[in-house]
Amino acid sequence: MHHLPLKLAALLASAAAVSCQNYAQLAKQLSNTAQIYQPGTAAFNAAVLRWSNYSTPVANVVVVPGTENDVVQTVKFANQHSLPFLATNGVHGSITTLGKMTRGIEIHMSQLNSIVVAQDGSTATIGGGVMSKNLTDALWAVGKQTVTGTCECVGYMGPGLGGGHGWLQGRHGLVSDQYVSLNVVLANGSLITVNEHSELFWAMKGAGHNFGIVTSVTSQIYDIQHPNYAMETLIFSGSKVEAVYALANQQWLTNGATMPVDLINWSYWYFDPTTDAEKPVIAMYLIQEGVNKVDAAHTNPFLKLGPISTESVSGTYRDLAAWTGISLSDTPCQKTGNANPRFPIYLKSYNPIAQGLVYELFREATTAANSPFGHALFMFEGYSQQGVKAIGQDATAFAYREDNLLVAPLLTYAPNGPATDAIASALGNTIRQILFQGSGETSLNTYVNYAYGDETPAAWYGSDQWRQNRLSALKEDFDPAGQFSFYAPIRS
Incomplete structure (x- = not known):
């Protein structure tokens, strides 16, 4: 007769005991x-x-x-x-x-979804289960808004615990920069309020997944100043990849240029055989606030490159998710059974040669016969950064305020066993390594909310030793047994 190790046997016995009493206790x-x-x-x-x-x-x-x-x-x-x-x-x-x-x-956390605006209109107390779109809509109804994640179907808290990028970050900073206080259940079951007087406040804004469960947060909110938005979509052939990103550098990222506070530049690569039967296209989005048409000073330089097609739309802030394909009804918000690993990297500017190299890898992966990655997407997020950079680099656990671009291949595929998973991992990491080498940086900077999982805590939370030391010390104080270690753990 084979005997289970004592520790495993005890765990199984404990699980069985809990199951038998049907959680009645x-x-x-x-x-x-x-x-x-x-x-x-x-x-x-x-x-x-x-x-x-x-x-x-x-x-x-x-x-x-x-x-x-x-x-x-x-x-x-x-x-x-x-x-x-x-x-x-x-x-x-x-x-x-x-x-x-x-x-x-x-x-x-779905039932903890209350949203209460303070009488003075400066803050809102938001339940830990509130979704981004629900918060946007509730605040909009009373003439207010705040920074949330861009995708309508993500929670409000999850992105914020890792910093949290959003359409309004050029004006106000990251999602977590809005936090005034958080109610947090710690690993030992105690409920505490974390605010500027707590040493944990710093860690919750960028590494918060490691420290507790946020039941509610009080965040700054703002009067709606620029309700109207416009977007210009320019579709380019992949043959122009180096020219497109060299121009983006020239416009906003090099030689003293910066992204205007009222402008956002996103782009996607994807294979659309109805537009180009041989290679992925580049969809370049120029999004501007407070206008009904994107300023020609932004669009004309790209028009001179000769896009395949262009489209202009106008509307309000609440249209942005639909325009960029991340509304509740769009594919990224559906649970399709696919695997969706991402391989994020932060960059200060584009290296056009590296862009060309990774485009070729992406082209091969998306167009090869019987490739599992035909529906993959490559995302390039270029937000305005003034609000993010106005806050001190050491003010929060989010470490990458000096970076300008969030780049990530999204290798969507139908799960088909370890071999396909290994191919996806190798492809995603190869793409990221090329971009890293082309960046000239000495440390890999990644967005923890997009992380694949094989990165290091230094990549998720910053390579400065003082950051790692501070997070480790806080972890020892607030979660010594490592119970919050399933999402990008500070230590394994």
Whole structure:
């Protein structure tokens, strides 16, 4: 007879004991609005379904808190039964470290979705389960707005804990730069308020996934100053890749040039055989606030390069997600069963030669016969940076305020076993390495919210030793057992 190791046997026995009592003990401690979903139910299946179906966390039960105290009680229950736990909301994090959760409790934050605007109109208190679009719409209805993630179907808190880029960051800074205070449930189940007087405040703004579950946050909000927006879309042949990005450098990124505060430049690469049957196209977006048509000073230089097509649209701030293909109804917001790994890198400017090299790799991957990556997308996000750079480089755990571009291939594919996963990993990392070498930087800077998972804490949180030391010390103080270590852990 084979005997299980004592530690494993104890864990299995604990899990079985919890299963047998059907979490009745926990249910007695929760509010009457909380819900517990068991495996095999439609509610459970919907709650654990993720946007990226690769290296996903595994839960034995889902708890949906109805109150802040429900989160406290769930964490305490998990600790009593030696169960891992993971808070979820928008489920767009695709980092492979999530796969290290192989059992335990998913704490689904969706019911903590209140939005309360302060009487003076300067702040709003936002539940930890609020989604970005819901916050935008609720604030818009009272003439207010704040920085949120750009994609409508992501949570508000998740991006912010990693810094959080958004359309309004040129005016106001990152999502996390708006935080005034946070209510946080720590690993030991205690509930604390974190603000400028707490040493944890610095860490929550950039490395917050490592320290607790945010049940609510009070953030700065602003009067709507520029409701109207315009966008010019220019579709280029891939043969013009070096020229397009050399021009982007010249316009906004080199020789003292900077992105105007009212302008955002995004671009996508994707294979669209109806436009070009042989190679991916470049979709260049020029987005300007406060106008009904993008200024010709921005569009004319690109028009001279000879795009395949152009399109002008005008509307309001709330149209931006649909214009850029990331609204609730667009493909990136659907849970299709695909794997969606990303391989992000921050850059200060484009290296046109490196752009040409990675374009060829992307072309081969998306157009080769029987390639699994035919629906891959390459994303280049160029936001205005004035609000981000106005805040001190050492003011928060977010380390990359001096970088101007967020670049990431998104290698969407249908999961087909370890061999395909390995090909995706090799391709994504090769692309990123070429961009890194072309940047001339000495450290790899990556956006933790897009991370693939094989990066290092130095890449996620900054390579300065003082940053690593400070985060490690805070981790030892607030989460010594490493219970918050499933998302880009400061230490493994």
